Amino acid sequence: MELRGVVKILDQNYKVGDVVKAKIIVIHKMDTGFTKDKESGKQFPRFYMKEITATYNGSVIAHFDLDVATSQNPVIQFPLKVTGPGELVVDFVNSEDEKGQKKVAIVPAA
Amino acid sequence: MKRRSFIKGTFALATIGLLNPVLFRHGLLAEEAVEMPFKELLDEYVRGKKVEDGAALMTLNIPDAPENGAVVPIEVTVNYPMNPDDYISNITVLTTKNKANKAISFDLTPANGIAYLFVNVKMGQTQDVVILAQTNKGRIFKASKNVRVALGGCG
Numbered sequence: 001m002e003l004r005g006v007v008k009i010l011d012q013n014y015k016v017g018d019v020v021k022a023k024i025i026v027i028h029k030m031d032t033g034f035t036k037d038k039e040s041g042k043q044f045p046r047f048y049m050k051e052i053t054a055t056y057n058g059s060v061i062a063h064f065d066l067d068v069a070t071s072q073n074p075v076i077q078f079p080l081k082v083t084g085p086g087e088l089v090v091d092f093v094n095s096e097d098e099k100g101q102k103k104v105a106i107v108p109a110a
Numbered sequence: 111m112k113r114r115s116f117i118k119g120t121f122a123l124a125t126i127g128l129l130n131p132v133l134f135r136h137g138l139l140a141e142e143a144v145e146m147p148f149k150e151l152l153d154e155y156v157r158g159k160k161v162e163d164g165a166a167l168m169t170l171n172i173p174d175a176p177e178n179g180a181v182v183p184i185e186v187t188v189n190y191p192m193n194p195d196d197y198i199s200n201i202t203v204l205t206t207k208n209k210a211n212k213a214i215s216f217d218l219t220p221a222n223g224i225a226y227l228f229v230n231v232k233m234g235q236t237q238d239v240v241i242l243a244q245t246n247k248g249r250i251f252k253a254s255k256n257v258r259v260a261l262g263g264c265g
Contacts, residue, residue: 019223030232033143034209046143061221067146067212069205071181071230078216081223 003028003100007090009080016082016108024052024076026092026100032068049074051093056106057086082108146210148240155202155242156250164188164243164251172239172255179233179259184213188225188243188251192218198225199246207237233259 004027011020026049033046046068054062062078080088085107092100171185190198197220203213213231225243240254 032210056221059221061219063217065215068210069208069213069232071232075230077228079222079224079226081221
């Protein structure tokens with residue numbers, strides 16, 4: 001199953017050379033492996049978002065290693081220096097090697 | 111001889127077939143809960159280097175007493191120039207008293223422009239958030255803040 005997520009640029013009307021903030025939200029459980037189901041008493045297996053990689057115009061600009069202390073449905077914001085029009089591609093990988101990808105276009109104002 | 115190898119082969123296949131769903135589809139190790147004490151994580155990050163106090167260098171925006179320990183917003187800005195030859199290459203957020211203390215490790219490049227990170231962290235009880243920033247030359251800065259948690263998230 002493809003992982004669900006959202007990627008967007010928070011700033012508007014940015015120019016080349018500006019630093020903008022990008023926001024990533026991934027819809028994903030972050031089970032630590034320590035919690036138990038209240039009814040059956042069975043332990044939930046460890047199941048979490050593992051890696052997020054952001055690529056801007058072909059070069060990796062940000063890499064995140066997540067672990068179980070991050071909140072459920074992880075929200076991340078990171079900065080990005082606009083060098084020209086292009087595309088920000090974000091890849092997600094979870095602890096069971098399921099993958100997802102989201103893209104957002106970067107269009108600086110002329 | 112043929113019969114022997116045939117039997118061996120069948121047994122091997124059967125064993126792999128039985129283990130397969132457990133071992134490879136879910137990953138046996140990935141499912142087990144792993145305790146990550148804060149001290150081990152810190153030692154692994156620092157690796158015997160000198161840790162400098164980064165309280166003046168970092169601007170932290172963390173609530174003193176969040177409503178819910180399951181979602182504690184952490185906002186960090188490291189006021190360090192991001193030159194191509196001297197920049198912040200990693201920001202790591204750790205907690206001190208959860209069972210698993212590693213929240214996130216963020217690898218930066220000079221293309222980021224500034225050293226900034228926002229992330230939500232789970233906290234089981236009242237404890238410190240420790241933020242470690244490392245430059246590409248190996249200087250390590252550390253800053254922390256105590257967060258009072260009334261209602262713990264399953265940390």
